[in-house]
Amino acid sequence: MTTQANMMPGPVLQVSGLSKQFEMHHLKRTLYAFEGLSFEVGRGEFILLKGENGAGKSTLLRTLYRSYLPRAGHAFYHTTEGVIDLATAADVDIAVLRRREIGFVTQFLNARPRVAAEEIVAEPLRLAGTTQADALMEARRWLSAFGVKKQLWPAYPSTFSGGEQQKVNLARALILPQRLLFLDEPTASLDRDARRALVNRLQELKAAGVAMIGVFHHPEDIQHLVDREIQLEAIIVEDEAETLANL
Numbered sequence: 001m002t003t004q005a006n007m008m009p010g011p012v013l014q015v016s017g018l019s020k021q022f023e024m025h026h027l028k029r030t031l032y033a034f035e036g037l038s039f040e041v042g043r044g045e046f047i048l049l050k051g052e053n054g055a056g057k058s059t060l061l062r063t064l065y066r067s068y069l070p071r072a073g074h075a076f077y078h079t080t081e082g083v084i085d086l087a088t089a090a091d092v093d094i095a096v097l098r099r100r101e102i103g104f105v106t107q108f109l110n111a112r113p114r115v116a117a118e119e120i121v122a123e124p125l126r127l128a129g130t131t132q133a134d135a136l137m138e139a140r141r142w143l144s145a146f147g148v149k150k151q152l153w154p155a156y157p158s159t160f161s162g163g164e165q166q167k168v169n170l171a172r173a174l175i176l177p178q179r180l181l182f183l184d185e186p187t188a189s190l191d192r193d194a195r196r197a198l199v200n201r202l203q204e205l206k207a208a209g210v211a212m213i214g215v216f217h218h219p220e221d222i223q224h225l226v227d228r229e230i231q232l233e234a235i236i237v238e239d240e241a242e243t244l245a246n247l
């Protein structure tokens with residue numbers, strides 16, 4: 001596999017009949033997040049997920065990233081070496097894909113203790129074979145682009161403000177072009193300059209062929225990048241509909 005978005009034609013991801021539900025055992029209820037979703041994403045395509053609070057947008061991204069297992073359906077991901085169903089792939093294969101080809105960008109940083117911000121950002125490049133010196137240089141460039149102050153680069157992000165942590169997280173997530181990127185409200189709580197830096201980076205990644213599926217707090221920021229929108233609707237099951245009708 002290669003770490004770069006490559007020049008393969010055809011879809012990057014084909015989702016068919018994907019369904020996810022949560023069993024709420026304590027309430028003896030099933031919560032249907034989404035049912036029978038089907039769509040495709042091609043190279044360099046940008047899909048915007050829309051829908052009201054609770055419609056299932058984050059759950060869809062997490063299911064495709066395999067943080068959740070779907071109840072049914074398929075998500076055929078076309079790797080550089082063949083096709084793999086993200087719905088059923090072994091955890092070990094998912095771990096390899098996450099390291100090399102599929103990224104997930106959220107507003108939350110999983111800050112590790114005693115690891116400097118610049119090292120956190122440089123790590124994906126180092127793991128992909130870039131020398132430590134070059135990876136650090138590139139990491140500093142991205143920290144600077146997202147507006148993280150220079151004196152914070154060697155510091156530990158566990159002490160940073162929410163916005164600063166988010167910027168470190170974005171720099172790390174976007175430093176290495178992957179083939180498929182899931183974006184879960186990455187602009188939430190970012191200041192204007194950082195939002196602009198993020199949008200510029202997404203534009204570069206799209207031009208480099210990265211396929212993206214995202215939920216955005218400020219969709220107007222990225223409207224010019226969007227190729228297609230998918231509207232999710234909250235699923236109301238029968239007993240719930242009866243309860244609502246009796247209110």
Ligand SMILES: Nc1ncnc2c1ncn2[C@@H]1O[C@H](COP(=O)(O)OP(=O)(O)OP(=O)(O)O)[C@@H](O)[C@H]1O
Pocket residue numbers: 022031033051052053054055056057058059060
């Ligand atoms: N781990 C979980 N266990 C049980 N229910 C969950 C879980 N995660 C999400 N849900 C439920 O699934 C539904 C969809 O949630 P999700 O977070 O995907 O919505 P969303 O469209 O991203 O909403 P928002 O716009 O508010 O972020 C919600 O009703 C939520 O309560």
